[in-house]
Amino acid sequence: MTLLTSLQTDKTALHRTRLVSAPLGSLQPGEALMRIDRLAVTTNNITYAAFGDTPHLRYWSFFPTGAEGWGHMPAWGFAEVVRSTVDGLAEGERFYGYWPIASHLIVQPVRVGERGFYDGTPHRLDLTSAYNQYQRTTTDAAYRAELENFQMLLRPLFITSFMLADFLEDNAFFGARQIVFSSASSKTAYGTAFCLEGRDVQRVGLTSGGNRAFVEGLGCYGRAVTYDELESLDPAVPTLYVDFSGDAALRSRVHAHFGASLVHDCYAGSAQTHAHISESKVALPGPAPQPYFAPNQIRKRNADWGAAEVTRRFNAAQLAFITRVNDASAPWMKVREHRGLSAAQDLVDALGTGRVDPNLGHVVVLD
Missing domain, CATH: 3.40.50.720 (NAD(P)-binding Rossmann-like Domain)
Known part of the structure; x- marks a missing residue:
């Protein structure tokens, strides 16, 4: 049986967190189990939490905990398919997207295609669709395996x-x-x-x-x-x-x-x-x-230019930005990796209380 361990945030004091573990049940038809292994945790995540209950954002609603006063702070990163009951989604495939700070997530993939899938879990259907999209690394033109940390941070x-x-x-x-x-x-x-x-x-x-x-x-x-x-x-x-x-x-x-x-x-x-x-x-x-x-603005430019051109322009600009940020001669940011969810607790505490160095990017790596 797979054990789900998650980091939950006190909605009234964003630097305060707790670790909660519980067994995951069996997969149902139409579901896939994702193992989360690498997340970027930055001040941006504190912003998500601070605006978690804002009506048009509702960041707390993506990964509900079911516990009054506690939320799953979302983060961007990478996960792999552990088990799948979904056609077109194979075990071992790697995806970039929006995850809870946790060991696993069960998703209900819909609109599965070459680029990836959307999570069709019912409670996410009326949330901002950009946060429900999961991108296959094998078909992402901007993906570079050696730049994963910078991709999810930036x-x-x-x-x-x-x-x-x-x-x-x-x-x-x-x-x-x-x-x-x-x-x-x-x-x-x-x-x-x-x-x-x-x-x-x-x-x-x-x-x-x-x-x-x-x-x-x-x-x-x-x-x-x-x-x-x-x-x-x-x-x-x-x-x-x-x-x-x-x-x-x-x-x-x-x-x-x-x-x-x-x-x-x-x-x-x-x-x-x-x-x-x-x-x-x-x-x-x-x-x-x-x-x-x-x-x-994305919707406007999709209408003006077409989605493919928006993606092309963004990918080119992003690669130029990552190249500049990661310039070995004068880097704008250095990456610090934190291993495990306990280390993530210390990191969230530092971010929530403003004890961060602006030229460091923080990544949580999960076993």
Whole structure:
């Protein structure tokens, strides 16, 4: 009998976790058992958890625990088919996708084809379909076995970065002459800045004093400014604010400083937890913050260009980004592997309490 071990997160304190084990039952017709063996666990996962109950996101709903107050924090990574009752899905096949931080997952594959499958488990049918798709490594043009760690660390973030850069350019940067990024040391922020290299718009990275040298060393921002130095920026320059921090106090300062020169406030995600996100909304001068959701831009570009062309452009950009991030002469990120779910607990605690080094990417490897 297979034993399922999972890491469950306290929804009220995202750094606090527990390990729960239980036997898995027999597979039913139409099901496959996946053994999860490699996951990327980053601040992005804390963001998923922080927005877990948001109606249009519902990240907690993908892998319900059945335990009040506890959730499965989702993560991107790789798993192999252990057993299958599904035609077209063979034991030993390897897939990239969205998994719980756990040893196994039972899926109900539908729309099985050359690229992979979608999980048709009933509770997932009304959730965002992009998170239900599982890609065969053998037919993924962007897959490189030696780059698995970088793919799972960067791909889910980079799709946001790539489509966000495209969204901003598609809207002519809302007339801005400079873009100010909060949490500029985050991978999603500097991935967006990377995609905008060569565009006729200044890129300013807002960051903490401790991360300033790292942000300056990236080279994808024209200027790095600490949060304390925000007011040193010229308030007359038409400015687009891309908010990766979710910090309401910082947002208020940005609006107050730029005033009528702030042409757009794009809320692209959060590196913070509930304490910051739930702060009360106050009236702000200038444009109201507008949430950005990558699947909306993906749908638009699928209609504009066709899905195959969207995939081709993304794959090319992703490979260029991974190549730059992994440049041996001046890497933007080094990978640290953590072995086992107990090590994953320590990692989630560090991420949830902000004790992370921005130039490290963290991977959990499961036996």
